[in-house]
Amino acid sequence: MGKDTVHKNKINKPRAIRRLVIWYKRNSAVTSIVDTAANSAVTASNVAGNVVSGAGSVVSTASNVASNVAGNVAGNVVSSAESVVNTASSVVSNASSLAKNTLQPLVFDPLKRLQNSDNVLDKEEDTQSNRIWIAVDGMGGDYAPGPILEGCLEAISRLPINIKFVGKIEKVKNEAEKIGLVELLEKEIENDRLELIDSGDPIGMNEEATAVRKRKNASINVAMDLVRNNSAQAVYSAGNSGAMMASAIFRIGRLKGIDRPAIGALFPTRDQTRPVLVLDVGANTDCKPSYLHQFALLGNIYAKDVLQVKKPRIGLLNIGEEECKGNDLSLKTFELLSTEKSFDFGGNCEGRDVLSGNFDVVVCDGFTGNILLKFLESVGGVLLDILRSELPRGRRGKVGSAFLKSNLLRIKKRLDHAEHGGALLLGVNGICVIGHGSSKSLSVVSALRLAHSAVNHDVMENLNQLQKLQVLNS
Numbered sequence: 001m002g003k004d005t006v007h008k009n010k011i012n013k014p015r016a017i018r019r020l021v022i023w024y025k026r027n028s029a030v031t032s033i034v035d036t037a038a039n040s041a042v043t044a045s046n047v048a049g050n051v052v053s054g055a056g057s058v059v060s061t062a063s064n065v066a067s068n069v070a071g072n073v074a075g076n077v078v079s080s081a082e083s084v085v086n087t088a089s090s091v092v093s094n095a096s097s098l099a100k101n102t103l104q105p106l107v108f109d110p111l112k113r114l115q116n117s118d119n120v121l122d123k124e125e126d127t128q129s130n131r132i133w134i135a136v137d138g139m140g141g142d143y144a145p146g147p148i149l150e151g152c153l154e155a156i157s158r159l160p161i162n163i164k165f166v167g168k169i170e171k172v173k174n175e176a177e178k179i180g181l182v183e184l185l186e187k188e189i190e191n192d193r194l195e196l197i198d199s200g201d202p203i204g205m206n207e208e209a210t211a212v213r214k215r216k217n218a219s220i221n222v223a224m225d226l227v228r229n230n231s232a233q234a235v236y237s238a239g240n241s242g243a244m245m246a247s248a249i250f251r252i253g254r255l256k257g258i259d260r261p262a263i264g265a266l267f268p269t270r271d272q273t274r275p276v277l278v279l280d281v282g283a284n285t286d287c288k289p290s291y292l293h294q295f296a297l298l299g300n301i302y303a304k305d306v307l308q309v310k311k312p313r314i315g316l317l318n319i320g321e322e323e324c325k326g327n328d329l330s331l332k333t334f335e336l337l338s339t340e341k342s343f344d345f346g347g348n349c350e351g352r353d354v355l356s357g358n359f360d361v362v363v364c365d366g367f368t369g370n371i372l373l374k375f376l377e378s379v380g381g382v383l384l385d386i387l388r389s390e391l392p393r394g395r396r397g398k399v400g401s402a403f404l405k406s407n408l409l410r411i412k413k414r415l416d417h418a419e420h421g422g423a424l425l426l427g428v429n430g431i432c433v434i435g436h437g438s439s440k441s442l443s444v445v446s447a448l449r450l451a452h453s454a455v456n457h458d459v460m461e462n463l464n465q466l467q468k469l470q471v472l473n474s
Helices: 003-027 032-062 067-103 119-128 146-158 169-178 182-190 209-213 219-228 241-251 289-305 328-338 366-390 394-415 441-456 459-468
Strands: 132-137 161-167 194-198 234-237 262-267 276-279 313-317 344-349 361-363 422-426 431-435
Touching: 132 146, 132 219, 132 441, 146 161, 146 169, 146 182, 146 194, 146 441, 161 169, 161 219, 161 441, 169 182, 169 194, 182 194, 209 241, 219 234, 219 241, 219 431, 234 441, 241 422, 241 431, 262 289, 262 366, 276 289, 276 366, 289 313, 289 328, 289 361, 289 422, 289 459, 313 328, 313 366, 328 344, 422 441, 431 441
Parallel strands: 132 161, 132 234, 161 194, 234 431, 276 361, 313 344, 313 361
Antiparallel strands: 262 276, 262 422, 422 431
16 A cells, blocks of 8 residues: 555545534534534544554555565554544444434424324323323224234323223234233233223225124224213224224214215424324215315314414315316315305415425315325335435445434434324214224324324314304305
């Protein structure tokens, strides 16, 4: 190795570390801990540079005596220098992880940042709210009942809720034994925070929604009856969403003046503390203008009560901003919404504006909304794959990846549907949360947090005030 090469390595390695430190300072949300880590990395880099420089001096001095021997010595010293640089990179990575865990800001409204599930937040909720009973369809979902039970047990420890777990008791207990939850299950039952309620089989994902009328002991029907009898204040199911809506209509009924209930899902926006509510996302594939008008009224109350938006801005999903754009449904709905005085109608909302944060509620028919929902679910994974593939290779890429890791995890949490858990079925006479069919424990916890927040903010009381509006009685 020549003197020029060694001198070049001496210059470039500290520069690379300094560039990474500057980049991290500009893009991370942490303060003093990262600064300390950066200083440690720079110090380590300087040590490495000095060692490399010493290696160059050895080469220069020894070249007049025995160039081959000196070359070997220099090679060993340079190798040691590279090891020091790698250690410095490891220091930065570890400090970055420590800083994220220590200084990541907490948002204390559970629905403004559903993905935040720290124990500190949960304990604060537990001390400020009364525990409520939630009925859970333990047999509904692709992976039920194991992951559903696991999520319920986790939610009980983190949220001020009790669970009435509906399912085939023998199957639930066998599943609990398989995944090692028997002891915890028995403990929560003994503490009166969880109750097992026997039922029949669930309504399958491929079955017609009307099957709920024939199978009265289906798990979703039993869970819905608990709400009807005031034994529970909310119900959650990750099973057949059509069956859940049908069961809700038959068992607890619609709100007076509401023709069709709608499924409202929270989508992330540029401002992570202010999600947008999109409805309907699957309950009604064919809609009339009056249905979309009612969806807007329901969404307006939800945004006020649960999302704590003083004056929600309502948008109508359309292919253009101009009021003359769209199909017949869009044109007639625009006329209805623009004359409504009980909420703030912001006009048409194009697809690119849904996640912009310019609207608090976006209404559309269930066919369009469901496509939008499923598309968004795929965005998080695709985006992360693209970012990973674009990261540089080699040692420098590993150091850069260490800096980016916490940022990538935050991006994933904001886009992952599992972090939001479920969607509210609005327009029925009770709080019903519909989970994704592939829900696992994390999704269940998030959905139960959503149900608790809806109860805690008296959503039903305000939704019942809708019947006083003249438009719903005409």
